[in-house]
Amino acid sequence: MPGIDECLLEAMRLPGARGAALVDWTSGLALGVVGEFPGGDHEAAAAEVAELARLAAEQPAFAPEGTADTGPADADPAIEDVIVSNRDGYHLLRFVPAPFDSGAVLHLWLGRPDGNLALARMRLGEMAGRLVLG
Amino acid sequence: MTVVEAPPPLPIRDKTTRDRVDGGLSPMLTRLAAEQATGVLVREGGSLHLAGGLVLHAESRFAPGLGTLLTAHGALTAEEWWTAVGEAGDLAGTARLLLAGGHLTRAAVQICHLQTLYDAAYFALAPSSSPGRFHYGAVHVDTGEDAGSPLPAVPVADVEREVVRRRTLLHGLWPDALTDSEPLVRTHPIAAPALTPRQTAVLALVDGVRTAPDIAIAQGGRAFPTLVEVRRLAAAGLLAMPPAPPPPAAQPPGPPMGVPVAPPDDFDPHIALLKRVRDALEAL
Structure with a gap:
């Protein structure tokens, strides 16, 4: 059964992948890192990814309708992923569903020329699902 | 219009102290890491299991462990967990059994x-009033199947830097470290901010007895x-620590019968707010 590193290496095989990390979105700790990161610093990148993920997870506007007020605290975040694009790349953040308080989010950095956002989003979703749930 | 207040940015580990965190956490841990000691460091708040400059495992009565986390929301049944613990005896073995069993x-x-x-x-590694003790060689190191050990070990320096970073993070949210360990009570601010589901759930368990780890x-x-979440709620004025009881010797005799008892002076939300501001300023 795959571990964190195997999952990140699999994500790195996606076209255009430059860096992949598994980040705890409450503390900003990188639980696993493969490849390169913006500015060459994976710890800074992880802290910034965690901030964005937390903001997205906590704003009721992004929750599915009817769940904003009632979601139990231990449930996975109501949102699935966050996508940021800029001139030269894409950042995909995918929350990892888990039957325990994991707080984990997958971060994938894709270069714009080779990256295929639709494919990466689909594959990252599958990987996040398999990571903990098997 | 709702104004969304962005939380303060998460701190980033200080590059200048990347190689060594000095004088902060535990000089003993720093020394043990330098000599690549193997054993268990026992401090007031918990213990670290070390081997060859790596932290294999840490435990604290304040932090839910692997078993609590895995059994609380149904990842494992309590029976599956305790059966594996009983058969294996140590944490790495338990994890190996659970993996082998496909759980x-x-x-x-x-x-x-x-x-x-x-x-x-x-x-x-929280500040403590008593010195730590180190028991050499008390760790059972899995040498037979080391490559296959399912639990990743972390370099001591990484753990030290992360603990410092987390302290900075919490300090930035609300600078009173006693909220980590003291019983909490709810307070009722004048303009309560909107709460996230996690905050609502934390607040629901605040009862004047439970501490944040509880x-x-x-x-x-x-x-x-x-x-x-507790620090953020404290900063928003939604919870606080109960006022310390006066020392028993100084306690005045109870009021005579028939005399109304004055409410405690932080009953008034304005006074409670001023006290929190004072506490926060003092803690800076």
Whole structure:
């Protein structure tokens, strides 16, 4: 059964992948890192990814309708992923569903020329699902 | 219009102290890491299991452990967990049995282990009033199947830097470290901000007796996110620590019968707010 590193290496095989990390979105700790990161610093990148993920997870506007007020605290975040694009790349953040308080989010950095956002989003979703749930 | 207040940015580990955190956490741990000692460092808030300059495992009575986390929300049944613990005896063996039994994925065990390790290390390396003790060689190191050990070990320096970073993070949210360990009570601010589901759940468990770690254990969740939410709620004025009781010797005799008892002076929300501001300023 795959571990964190195997999952990140699999994500790195996606076209255009430059860096992949598994980040705890409450503390900003990188639980696993493969490849390169913006500015060459994976710890800074992880802290910034965690901030964005937390903001997205906590704003009721992004929750599915009817769940904003009632979601139990231990449930996975109501949102699935966050996508940021800029001139030269894409950042995909995918929350990892888990039957325990994991707080984990997958971060994938894709270069714009080779990256295929639709494919990466689909594959990252599958990987996040398999990571903990098997 | 709702104004969304962005939380303060998460701190980034200080590059100048990247190689060594000096004078902060535990000089003993620094020395043990330098000599690549193997054993268990026992401090007031918890213990660290060391081998060859790596932290294999950390535990603290304030931080829910691997078993609590995995059994609380149905990843495992309590029976599955305790059967594996009983057969294996140690943590690495338990994890190996659970993996072999197909109960969990390797990544699930790794995530859970790393999260509980850093959570417990935060409490174990908290400032303490008594010195730590180190028991050499008390760690059972799995040499036979080391490459196959399912639980990742973390360099001591990484753990030290992360603990410092987490302290900075919490300090930035609300600078009173006593909220990590003291019983909490609800307060009623004049303009309460909107709460996230996590905050609502934490607040529901605040009863004047439970501390932040008790709330994490009651929820079956990790300790650190609860500490974060408690500090944010304290900063928003939604919870506080109860006023310290006066020392018993100085306690005046009870009021005579028939005399109305004055309410405590932080009954008034304005006074409670002023006290919090004062406490926060003093803690800076």
